[in-house]
Amino acid sequence: MFHVPxxxxxxxxxxxxxxxxAKRIPLDRRVCVVREDRIDLRPERGAIIGPAVGxxxxxxxxxxxxxxxxDLSLTVLAVMLLAAVTVTPLSAMGFVYSFIGAAVVxxxxxxxxxxxxxxxxxxxxxxxLVPFWKIKHIEVEDFSLGEVPPGRIRPPLDLRAWDIxxxxxxxxxxxxxxxxxxxxxxxxxxxFDRALDAAEAIASMVGKPVVITAExxxxxxxTDVDAGLGVPPxx
Numbered sequence: 296m297f298h299v300p301x302x303x304x305x306x307x308x309x310x311x312x313x314x315x316x317a318k319r320i321p322l323d324r325r326v327c328v329v330r331e332d333r334i335d336l337r338p339e340r341g342a343i344i345g346p347a348v349g350x351x352x353x354x355x356x357x358x359x360x361x362x363x364x365x366d367l368s369l370t371v372l373a374v375m376l377l378a379a380v381t382v383t384p385l386s387a388m389g390f391v392y393s394f395i396g397a398a399v400v401x402x403x404x405x406x407x408x409x410x411x412x413x414x415x416x417x418x419x420x421x422x423x424l425v426p427f428w429k430i431k432h433i434e435v436e437d438f439s440l441g442e443v444p445p446g447r448i449r450p451p452l453d454l455r456a457w458d459i460x461x462x463x464x465x466x467x468x469x470x471x472x473x474x475x476x477x478x479x480x481x482x483x484x485x486x487f488d489r490a491l492d493a494a495e496a497i498a499s500m501v502g503k504p505v506v507i508t509a510e511x512x513x514x515x516x517x518t519d520v521d522a523g524l525g526v527p528p529x530x
Contacts, residue, residue, distance in 0.1 A: 317329065317330050318330075318496075320489055320492050320493045320496070321489060322336070322459075322472040322473060322474050322489065322490075322493060323456070323472070323473040323474055323475045324338070325337065325338060325398060325472050326338075327472065327493040327496065327497075329496045331403075332402070332403040332404055333400070333401065333402050333403065333404075334399075334400070334401035334496060334497055334500055335399070335400055335401075336398050336399040336400075336471060336472050337398065338398075345386075346386045346387070346388075347386075348386075349382050349383070349385065349386025350383065350386045350387060352382055352386075353379050353382045353383030353386060354383075356375050356376075356378055356379040356382070357379050357383075359375065360372060360375055360376060360379070398410070398411060398472075399411070399471050399472070401497055401500050401501065403500055406426055406427045406428075407424055407425060407426050407427065408424075408425045408427070408430070408461060408497075408501065409423070409424055409425075410422055410423035410424075410425075410469060423469060425461065425463060425469070427501045427502060427503075429463050429464055429465075430461060430462070430463060430464070430501050430503050431462045431463060431464045431503065432462050432498070432503050432504045432505065432506045433459065433460070433461060433462070433471075433494045433495075433497050433498040433501070433503060433504075433505050433506070434459070434460045434461075434462050434468075434494075434505070434506045434507070434508060435457055435458075435459055435460075435487075435490050435491055435494045435505065435506070435507045435508070435509050436457065436458050436460060436508045436509050437455075437456070437457060437458070437508075437509045437510060438456035438457055438458035438473050438475075439456075440454055440456050440475075453477065453478040453479075454475055454476065454477060454478055455475070455476055455477070455478045455482075455483050455486065455487075456473055456474065456475040456476075457473065457474045457486065457487060457490040457509050458470055458472075458473050459471040459472050459473070459474075459490055459493055459494045459497070461497075462506075471493075471497065472493060473490075474486050474487070474489050474490040474493075487509070490509075491505070491507070
């Protein structure tokens with residue numbers, strides 16, 4: 296593995312041609328939905344499960360209050376009502392966010408990239424707006440998953456992760472999305488390709504280069520093989 300800063304020529308992203316039909320590039324807990332004039336980084340489809348369960352729990356509590364109000368003490372009813380009025384609105388906002396919310400929106404017509412609020416803001420309120428002309432490049436870098444504290448058990452899977460970052464002309468770095476994969480040859484290649492596909496799709500739309508600072512595999516040159524470099528010595 297080695298550190299390679301690379302700036303490829305601007306071109307349409309590898310396997311996702313610009314068509315009217317939306318293309319989906321799966322990321323970590325998000326999906327990059329690419330259309331001809333817009334890119335959305337939004338929750339994956341499975342994100343609806345949690346809010347749906349919360350709504351079901353809230354509805355069940357309300358139903359229990361209605362059916363058993365006369366048999367329950369005032370304290371129990373107060374606790375149940377407090378739980379219901381807390382769980383239900385949060386779950387409803389998360390449910391709506393999973394359908395219409397987006398964390399990052401790239402719009403060609405508005406020439407801007409919008410970083411939006413999360414569940415509490417339904418993915419609608421903008422907290423960072425970056426015009427295309429303020430973007431320096433889109434970067435793919437290694438994403439640290441953190442070290443295992445002493446005495447703690449390491450996770451059963453060895454993972455690699457990459458971060459897609461928007462770098463402004465001012466030097467400010469804004470994370471767009473991450474990709475996580477198992478640290479084996481086939482999975483690493485597939486995961487890195489997904490990160491690169493999403494980065495190139497965004498870079499193509501904003502008209503800026505992609506810079507790769509993540510460690511990538513170094514291809515073995517035929518001349519090195521012929522010279523016996525990188526081959527374990529025989530007994």
